[in-house]
Amino acid sequence: MTDLCLSRSEIAELTRARKRADQVAFLRTNGIRHYVDLHGWPVVLRSVVEDTAPAATAAPTWKPNKAA
Numbered sequence: 001m002t003d004l005c006l007s008r009s010e011i012a013e014l015t016r017a018r019k020r021a022d023q024v025a026f027l028r029t030n031g032i033r034h035y036v037d038l039h040g041w042p043v044v045l046r047s048v049v050e051d052t053a054p055a056a057t058a059a060p061t062w063k064p065n066k067a068a
Helices: 008-015 020-029
Strands: none
Touching: 008 020
16 A cells, blocks of 8 residues: 655655745645645645546436336
8 A cells, every 4th residue: 555645755856845834835836735734844645646536437328218
């Protein structure tokens, strides 16, 4: 199982910033969903930055309810 959140080093690599305030500013500016923990570090869920969207399913075709 993968980790739920990015590690601090992964967030630093993503934002290219080492300071907490700079990381938060980058995430906020670029619209990346995150929250700040009690120690002031930004926390980013892995699902926000990884492409894990489920495959789209085909819409069912319409059938009339009227008896033929």
